Amino acid sequence: MNILILGSGGREHAFAWKITQSPLCDNLFVAPGNAGTSELATNLPISYNDFDAVAEAVEKNSIDLLLVGPEEPLVLGIVNYFEQRSEFKKLKIIGPDKAGAQLEGSKDFSKMFMQKYGIPTASSRTFTAETLAIGLEYLESHPLPIVLKADGLAAGKGVIIAEKHIDAENAFTEMLVDGKFGSAGNKVVVEQFLKGIELSVFVLCDGEHYKMLPEAKDYKRIGENDTGLNTGGMGAVSPVAFADANFLRRVEEKVVKPTLLGLKSEGIKYVGFIFIGLMNIKGEPYVIEYNVRMGDPETEVVLPRIQSDFLALLASAGKGTLNDAEIKISPQVAVTTVLVSGGYPEEYEKGKVITGSEKVEDVFVYHAGTTLNGNTEIVTNGGRVMALTGVANSLENAVHKSQRAAQAVQFEGKYFRHDIGMDLIRYND
Missing domain, CATH: 3.40.50.20 (Rossmann fold)
Incomplete structure (x- = not known):
């Protein structure tokens, strides 16, 4: 192929x-x-x-x-x-059509979808510039903290958690009146804050059948102990200690199956990945959001644990024969640490020469924001530069491998979090 x-x-x-x-x-x-x-x-x-x-x-x-x-x-x-286009009728595409992609493309659509099909999620209301006054009134009496989400794609920056009513009202107005997120913020979803432990579950679908992929936990904040600004992801771990077989069974019954039945009821033939962002609240799953593709950096810990032929799985999804495919998951632990450019997620410089990645042993080195400088040197070309994945029989060893590699790779302004996976080690204790 x-x-x-x-x-x-x-x-x-x-x-x-x-x-x-x-x-x-x-x-x-x-x-x-x-x-x-x-x-x-x-x-x-x-x-x-x-x-x-x-x-x-x-x-x-x-x-x-x-x-x-x-x-x-x-x-x-x-x-x-x-x-x-008829000339492409034999082409297999892994990814949903425009209707299915609304699960990620519109927060308003996904919330209405979850409510319609009984999928556990936070309560919410959606507002536009026309309903600004009603929205501000609603915010005044809303329990704190308050979650505000831009309806459309905002490059991962469209979610604000406000600890004070005045901050929620200001953010709400910035989105709807000042166009903070452009057209993505033409609608704003105001959502109940859920307190629990976050994780992601991944599903591969062929329009009829599905396969559960390994779950993962990612680390969004730039600073240690989950402080500072949100990023595209500073690291990830798979499997997740607090997602035991019973919890994942609940996810499958209460979230995955109703989601796929709902898509079918809406006349959507969904082929591709569904990434389900979840909150584990006292052993019960609640959906925070859907994404219509694999996560990054979660993919860098999920794929090393898939022992079966991944391309065969994708081909089965494209043909609608996923039910016949076999998926084998390794019991080992994968941990990835993301190296980022100095200043990220705000202003940062590109073109910094990267050294040491070729000498790193016993880890998977996944390039993200890199390019070749005249076909010789590897240089930085983005905010997130590399993901370094360690795989081992224990979480501690996987963390050690990933962190050791993160220290070995060098470029000017390099930054990474030193605490990826440490919360889960404490959880295991």
Whole structure:
């Protein structure tokens, strides 16, 4: 098979790494890719949101399977684009169409969907600029803290947790009146704050059947002990100590099955990944959000634990035969630590030379924001630069491997969290 992966982050490098292990893989392409994917595949210098250029690449390289990494092209309708063109009817695409992608593309849609199909979630109300006054009145009497979410895609920055009513009212007005998140904030979802332990569950669907993938916990805040600004993710751990077999069974019965039944009832044939952000509240799962793709950096701990042929799983999802596929999960623990550019998640510089990654042993090195400087040196090219994954028989050893690698790789301004997984070690104790 010839495969094209869309995206340029650590998630896409992990996909490429896993797919090249399959005997089914003939040729692999990544668009646009990074310095890491260039060692495994052919990088194509095209934007994943340029559907015409993607279609040209699919045709030119006789692509059999298209794996869409990020959410944006899915929300913009890349699946619909290909479905409308008869010459691509044999192309298998891993990712939902525009209707299915609303689960992530619209917080308002996903909340209404959960309420309609009885999926446990926080109570919420949605407001627009026209209902600003009603919204401000609603906020005044809302229990603290208050969660405000921009309805559309806001590059992971559209969620605000306000500890004071005045802060909630200011943020609400900034979104709806001042256009803080552009059109993504034309609607604002005001949500009850849920107190519990957060984790993510991943499901691969073929439109009819599904397979549960390993769960993970990620670390969003820039600072140690979950302080400071939100980021795209500073690290991740899989499996998750507080998600035992009973809890995951509840997730499957109360969340996964009703979600897939709901999609079917809405006439949506969902092919691809569903990433379910959950809160574990006294052993009961509550959905915080849906994403319509794999997470990053969660992919970098989920894929090393999948022992079966990952490409065979994807091909089964594309053909609608996932029920016949086998998935085998390793009991080992995977921990990833993300190296970021100095200043991230705010202003940061690019082009810093990276050294030491080739000497790192016994970890998986996944490139994220990297590129080649004149085909010789690897340099930084983004906020999140690399994810370093250690796999071991114990959480402590996996943490040690990942952290040791994070210290070994060097570039100017490098920053990483030293406490990834430490809360789970304490939980185990």
